[in-house]
Amino acid sequence: MQKHTFTISLFAGIFVLTAMAQFGVINQYLVSVIMLMGVNIMLSTSLNLVNGYMGEFSCGHGGFMCVGAYVSSIVTVLLFSKNHILGAPLLPPSLALFAFPLALFAGAAVAAVAGLVVAIPSFKTRGDYLAIITLAANYIVISAIDNMEIIGGPRGFMGMNATVNGMEGLLDIPWMLLWVLFGTVFTVWLLRRFVSSTLGKGVPAIAQDEIAAEIMSVDTNRMKLIAFMLSSGLAGLAGGLFAHILGYVNPHSFDIMKSTEVMVMVYLGGMGSLSGATLSAILFTVLLEVLRPLEIWKWVVIPLLLILLMQFRPEGIMGNKELSDLFPKLKKYYSFK
Amino acid sequence: MPLLEAKGLTRRFGGLIAVNDFNIELGEREMVALIGPNGAGKTTVFNLVSGFYQPSEGAITINGKDTRSMRPHQVTSLGVARTFQGIRLWGEMTVLDNIRVSQHYRAGYSLLDCFLRTKKYMGREAEIERVAWELLEAMDLKEYALELPRNLSYGLQRRVEIARAMSLKPSLLLLDEPAAGLNSADVEGLIKLVRWIHETFPVTIWMIEHQMKVVMSLCTRIKVVDFGATIADGTPTEIQANPAVIKAYLGDDTI
Ligand SMILES: Nc1ncnc2c1ncn2[C@@H]1O[C@H](COP(=O)(O)OP(=O)(O)O)[C@@H](O)[C@H]1O
Ligand SMILES: [Mg+2]
Numbered sequence: 001m002q003k004h005t006f007t008i009s010l011f012a013g014i015f016v017l018t019a020m021a022q023f024g025v026i027n028q029y030l031v032s033v034i035m036l037m038g039v040n041i042m043l044s045t046s047l048n049l050v051n052g053y054m055g056e057f058s059c060g061h062g063g064f065m066c067v068g069a070y071v072s073s074i075v076t077v078l079l080f081s082k083n084h085i086l087g088a089p090l091l092p093p094s095l096a097l098f099a100f101p102l103a104l105f106a107g108a109a110v111a112a113v114a115g116l117v118v119a120i121p122s123f124k125t126r127g128d129y130l131a132i133i134t135l136a137a138n139y140i141v142i143s144a145i146d147n148m149e150i151i152g153g154p155r156g157f158m159g160m161n162a163t164v165n166g167m168e169g170l171l172d173i174p175w176m177l178l179w180v181l182f183g184t185v186f187t188v189w190l191l192r193r194f195v196s197s198t199l200g201k202g203v204p205a206i207a208q209d210e211i212a213a214e215i216m217s218v219d220t221n222r223m224k225l226i227a228f229m230l231s232s233g234l235a236g237l238a239g240g241l242f243a244h245i246l247g248y249v250n251p252h253s254f255d256i257m258k259s260t261e262v263m264v265m266v267y268l269g270g271m272g273s274l275s276g277a278t279l280s281a282i283l284f285t286v287l288l289e290v291l292r293p294l295e296i297w298k299w300v301v302i303p304l305l306l307i308l309l310m311q312f313r314p315e316g317i318m319g320n321k322e323l324s325d326l327f328p329k330l331k332k333y334y335s336f337k
Numbered sequence: 338m339p340l341l342e343a344k345g346l347t348r349r350f351g352g353l354i355a356v357n358d359f360n361i362e363l364g365e366r367e368m369v370a371l372i373g374p375n376g377a378g379k380t381t382v383f384n385l386v387s388g389f390y391q392p393s394e395g396a397i398t399i400n401g402k403d404t405r406s407m408r409p410h411q412v413t414s415l416g417v418a419r420t421f422q423g424i425r426l427w428g429e430m431t432v433l434d435n436i437r438v439s440q441h442y443r444a445g446y447s448l449l450d451c452f453l454r455t456k457k458y459m460g461r462e463a464e465i466e467r468v469a470w471e472l473l474e475a476m477d478l479k480e481y482a483l484e485l486p487r488n489l490s491y492g493l494q495r496r497v498e499i500a501r502a503m504s505l506k507p508s509l510l511l512l513d514e515p516a517a518g519l520n521s522a523d524v525e526g527l528i529k530l531v532r533w534i535h536e537t538f539p540v541t542i543w544m545i546e547h548q549m550k551v552v553m554s555l556c557t558r559i560k561v562v563d564f565g566a567t568i569a570d571g572t573p574t575e576i577q578a579n580p581a582v583i584k585a586y587l588g589d590d591t592i
Contacts, residue, residue, distance in 0.1 A: 190452060197451045197458070198437045198444050198465050205427050205438045212425040215387055217413040217442035217505060226448060272429075320429065 014181045021174040031177055032245070033289055038180040039242045040281035042187040044265035045274050046234035051263065052271035052320070053195060054227050055207030057131040058118065060138030061235050061262045064111045066254030067141055068236025069243035072107030073160050074151060076100065076244070081162035085150055089162070096166025100179070103163075104240040111236020112229040114141070119228035123221050126210075138259055145251040156250035160243055180241050187234050192274055194230065203227050204272065264306055269316050276318030283317075338401050340365055340541055341386065341417075341509055345395035348381055348565075355381040357565035359395070363509065368535055368542045370552040372576075373562040374585060379545045380422055382562075383511050387419050388412030399509070414442040418507035420498045422514050422545075426486040432497050433482040436469040439501045443468075468504055475537075476500045476530065492523035496530065503534065510534070512544040516551045528554055561585065 021031045043061060050058045077083050079091045079099055091099065117137045122130055146154045167175040194200040202223040205213040214220045243249045261284070269280030287305075291298035309316070318326075339362040346359040356378040363369060371379050384390040386397060388409040397404045399415045407415075427435050443465060450458040473479045478493070478500055486494055495515060502510055515531070516524050528551055535542055535555075546552050552559060552573070559576045561569040563585040569576055576582055 193452055193454065194448075198440065198462060199446070199448070199451050201430065201434055201438045202441055204430060208427040208429055209425050211389070212421070212427065213438070214409045215389060215413060215419060216439040216501065217410045218438065219408075219410050219441070221408075230448075 010185060014178070014185070017181065018174060018178050021177050031174060033285060035177055035180045035241075035245050037282055037285040038184040039238045039245070040262075040265060040285050041184050041278050042238035042241075043235060043262045044269060044277040044281040044284075045188055045191055046231045046238070047262050048266050048269070048271065048274065048277040049191060049195070049203065049227055049231045051266050052273065052277070053203045053207065054224070055204075055271075056122065057127065058134040058228075058231070059131055059256070059259050059263060060118070060134035060136075060141075061231075062254040062256065062258035063138035063141035064114055064232035064235040065239035065242065065258065066145065066249075066251060067114045067232075068104075068107035068111040068239030069249050069254065070107075070145060070151065070157065070239075071110040071236070072103040072240030073157055073243045073249060075103040075106050076163040077157070077159040079103070079163070080166050081159040083159055093162065093166030093169055096163045097170050097175075100163055100167065100244075104179075104183070104237055107240035108233045108237040111239065112233030114236075115229040115232030116225075118232070119225050122224045122228060135256070138254075138256060142251045142255050154251065156248055158248040160249075161247040164244060164247065176241075176245050180245065183237055183241050187237065188274060188278060190234070191230075194226075195274070207272075264302070267316055268306070268309060270318035270320060271316060272320035273316070273318040273322055275323040276316055276321075280317055339363060340400060341543075342398045343382075343386065343395065344397075346382070346385055346392050346397065347394040348378075348385055348390060349393045354565050356385065356392075356562075359562070359565075359567060361560065363541050363543060365508070366535070366539060366541055367558065368556050369544075370556040370559045371543065371545045371562065372547070372552060372559060373568075377562045378565040379562060380513055381565075383419060383513055383545065386412075386509075387417055387511060410442065413505060416506075416508035417511065418502035418505040418509070419511035420495075420502050420513055420515060422517065424486075424491075424494050424498055426494060426498055426501070428485060428487040430485070431483050432478060432486060432489075433469055433473070435486060435497060436472060436501050436504045437465050439504045440465045440468060442505075468506075472500050472504055476503075492519050492526065495519065495523075495527065499530065499534070503538070503540075506538075507540055510540050510542045512542065512546070514545050514547065516546055516548045524548065524551065527551065531555055 017034065020026045043065065047058065047061045050056050076099070078086050080089045080093055080096050082088055118134050121133050125133065145151065151157045164176060195203065202213060202218040205218055206220055206223055210220060265280045265284045266277060268284060269276030287302065288298065291301055294301060341361065341363040343359060343361045346356055347354065348356040359382055371382065373379055381390065385392050388404055388407050388411065391405065399417060402415060404412050427438065430438065444461055446458045446461050473482050476496060478496060481489060481493060486497055489497065499515070516527055519527060531542065532555060534540065556573065559571065559573055560567060561576060561582050568581045568585055569579045
């Protein structure tokens with residue numbers, strides 16, 4: 001029973017939050033901050049798999065998020081909205097609720113495949129050189145979309161609201177909040193299962209001594225493939241949710257600036273700690289909101305905070321520990337596997 | 338069919354010939370030493386056998402299988418395990434996890450099994466965990482299971498490294514200077530451990546070792562290399578009396 005306490009309170013939490021949003025206990029602004037938090041948790045935990053657990057330096061996470069955002073948006077727009085190029089909706093809005101998760105999945109799957117652009121070079125390349133490849137991957141995605149007039153090019157792409165409206169037409173609850181909360185739990189759960197398995201522990205083995213890993217029967221190429229594709233796929237899932245929260249995407253929302261934000265969250269939280277990445281994503285989202293009045297100056301303050309952090313606690317908030325390592329008593333309740 | 342057969346093994350690094358026309362045949366449950374001065378090419382031979390380097394010339398077969406186009410993890414899954422001259426444990430992972438990860442090839446479940454925690458997954462993980470605990474118990478390492486290797490003494494780290502290699506259930510175990518850096522009590526412990534492994538498991542042990550005490554008390558056959566070439570091959574007593582060996586070790590004028 002106690003082992004399930006955490007899961008039960010998690011789902012109770014989701015239910016309560018959705019109910020509170022539904023009945024106006026928390027306002028629309030707060031709801032959107034919570035949704036942003038969820039997306040950020042998905043991004044930072046998924047990047048942590050590569051930058052924390054595997055010890056590589058991927059700085060193009062925004063690119064994979066972008067792939068997921070566009071692919072899922074194109075699917076839902078194709079299906080449920082009228083677009084001057086893609087034509088009339090193919091399905092009635094009542095099906096939006098069922099098609100939406102499939103669209104998200106499609107976005108994640110294509111983003112995972114896009115992860116190959118980085119995964120395959122990683123077989124032979126490490127460190128700085130691989131970092132440059134991830135940077136290039138980010139640029140390739142953004143520039144490719146910039147040049148695709150059919151999906152709006154640099155002006156962006158919209159029409160995703162029709163799908164959200166379709167879901168709300170069926171049952172009027174804050175669907176996007178619900179989807180984001182589920183997506184967040186799903187992401188952390190999936191990563192948690194992976195990194196705690198013998199298979200998944202091959203990833204930190206690569207970080208700590210790749211030669212020993214290969215000699216000790218770890219198929220390092222397969223592990224890199226899994227790590228990069230899982231990481232980029234989950235970033236794609238986050239991107240799909242992000243696009244449908246806003247109802248509008250622009251390729252430049254996913255440029256190096258976005259990737260840097262995610263990296264800041266990873267290093268703030270601690271490399272190789274999922275609870276660290278989760279905490280830091282929450283903290284970071286709140287910080288961005290609190291510093292909003294500073295406008296563009298917040299981009300002076302936040303990097304400054306990062307420099308201070310690296311000076312005084314270079315291992316991040318959690319280091320490579322999980323919450324349950326620091327508070328062993330939590331283990332009784334906390335078996336998120 | 339021999340367990341390991343290396344024929345005409347040659348490895349060049351640019352102009353340097355690290356290993357030159359090296360030949361060996363190892364049968365089941367042998368205990369053999371490879372000795373020679375520093376830089377003679379001993380570690381390179383191990384790197385070739387474990388698939389970490391590709392030979393420039395020559396061939397290696399393990400149980401009749403040609404390993405030339407294989408990646409190291411594939412050679413390992415044929416039953417070759419090794420330790421390293423400098424300890425290469427995963428320092429940020431517990432001793433137990435070190436001995437779990439080394440059983441990767443035995444995991445054999447898919448990513449989907451891992452996500453869904455299928456029956457297959459649970460079974461394999463339980464088996465991996467059981468093997469790890471058994472080895473830790475048998476090699477007197479149980480109390481360190483949850484320690485990080487970097488917090489252990491050098492002698493214990495060596496022991497963990499050997500345990501990690503044994504978790505692969507190898508038929509050929511390569512030990513690269515297992516006694517290097519150990520104090521004399523640890524050396525005694527090592528000799529006992531290696532002998533116990535040899536008696537308990539169906540494994541051939543091939544070791545590179547400088548400490549003659551270890552070699553003489555364990556091995557029945559010794560191969561001596563110098564400048565990449567084999568200069569002697571025989572029983573411990575033959576090797577001790579071999580003039581070429583004495584010359585290689587002590588230089589021309591000392592005798
Ligand atoms: N990867 C490599 N690149 C270049 N030279 C190497 C490499 N590995 C080994 N060597 C050289 O090969 C020779 C044999 O090295 P090694 O096999 O480590 O000797 P031993 O283990 O007998 O002390 C040395 O001269 C060494 O410098
Ligand atoms: Mg050596």
